[in-house]
Amino acid sequence: MLCIDTEGRGIGADIAAAAEGFALRVAVSIEHAGQLAHVRPPAVGVVVLPGPGTGTAALERFLSEHATIRWVAVCAPEALQHGPCRQLVHDHCIDYHTLPLDRQRLRHTLGHALGLAALGEGQAVPHGSHAMRLTGDSAPIVGLRQRIAKVAAADAPVLIWGESGTGKELVARAVHDCSARARGPFVPINCGAIPASLVQSELFGHEKGAFTGAARARPGLIESAAGGTVLLDEIGDLPLEMQANLLRFLQEKTIHRLGGTRAVPVDVRVVAASHVNLQQAVARGSFREDLFYRLNVLALEVPPLRERRDDVVALAQLFFREYAAERAPHVRGFSSRALAALRAHDWPGNVRELLNRVRRAAVMAEHRLIGPADLDLAGKADGEPPLALHGARVQAERHAIEAGLHAGKSVTRVARELGVSRMTLYRLMAKHSIVTPARRRTP
Ligand SMILES: Nc1ncnc2c1ncn2[C@@H]1O[C@H](COP(=O)(O)OP(=O)(O)OP(=O)(O)O)[C@@H](O)[C@H]1O
Ligand SMILES: [Mg+2]
DSSP states (O other): OEEEOSSOOSOHHHHHHHTTTSOOEEESSHHHHHHHHHHSOOSEEEEEOOOTTSOOHHHHHHHHHTTTSEEEEEEOGGGGGSHHHHHHHHHHEEEEEESSOOHHHHHHHHHHHHHHHHHHHHHHSOTTHHHHHSOOOSHHHHHHHHHHHHHHHSOSOEEEEEOTTSSHHHHHHHHHHTSTTTTSOEEEEEGGGSOHHHHHHHHHOBOTTSSTTOOSOBOOHHHHTTTSEEEEETGGGSOHHHHHHHHHHHHHSEEOOBTOOSOEEOOOEEEEEESSOHHHHHHHTSSOHHHHHHHTTEEEEEOOGGGOGGGHHHHHHHHHHHHHHHHOTTOOEEOHHHHHHHHHOOOTTHHHHHHHHHHHHHHHOOSSEEOTTTTTOHHHHSSSHHHHHHHHHHHHHHHHHHHHHHTTOOHHHHHHHHTSOHHHHHHHHHHTTOOOHHHHHOO
């Protein structure tokens, strides 16, 4: 639960008492709230409204950007006479409380809001749904879905690697949803978004008095995932000393809260994700080798979108249906030139780039069909060159792999010479229907 209190009016104690047991995090500015929400999006938030005369535009923007959180407003009675504040409560909050606060009533509202959020999650995330959400019928995605199912059945740590925007978080959720832990919590943590000084207490929690301001003991994010799965996203950003603590947790299945002496047993499956190549980070000395091997027990590589172009149209249509039906009902779909442009583009930002282009196009399109210009891909649809270039690249890829394998080199050696992982090479071989000469001889 997140509380935004930018004015520090001395009502923090009332709110903390009302939220006792709900793991409350307090943000003292909108930027701070953004950081906390990014690290771990809360289901419910309390927003203390500024007094009349203070601008509400930044707060309005923040609440709009975090519309999935159920907000409860707390304000002085006179704030409701102020047009913008009244509008803000009306547009973004499920309830409001005026000062002086009735702790008991606020506690009921917060419990009710959490209950509503849980109901919503129940509807939106039925068992296995994220595995189904991994849209695509290309060979790499079909293979990935099969590997997810196998990995989910085990209980060892998982390491997910893939370029930015390829769908690593979706894959992590799929692993959780398909596992025996599906009914437990799934807690995504963006390791890169936690300030270094707070990592220890955020991840492992702290005891009362562990540092100035630690008025009471608080469990960490790892503990809050007990019975479920924790996703340590961008694990490469974890400071080295925290890597040591994480390794200890993986080995002993216990955590030590900051300022505490006892070992607390925690039953959590760790899934880690990274867009940087951790093996290279190990070579550079910025990632512990022992932690890498511990996490890399089960590895999943999420292929970039340019290696599964067959999925681009299906994904674009999915995002169009999900988004445009409501916001741009006059737009009916994509023109054939837009589809050609989508297929020809190289997608350096992967699925996230596709999602953003489709959303923007749906809003910007003036005609019934989205054209290449709406997708900002006008150059790509004009004639053959991009497709021809793509064809040439595919051919070159195929020749390079065949040359190595047919010269009798092992898959490991060819992968090394081409500068890709063995998994990538196997995926490329499947894509080009290349079998190793030895396997081809087998009847
Ligand atoms: N195969 C897919 N089917 C449907 N949606 C997808 C697929 N892959 C990715 N997405 C969507 O694309 C967006 C980006 O995916 P996600 O956040 O999982 O990527 P990521 O690899 O974690 O990116 P980053 O490295 O930037 O954190 C999300 O909205 C996700 O739901
Ligand atoms: Mg991610």
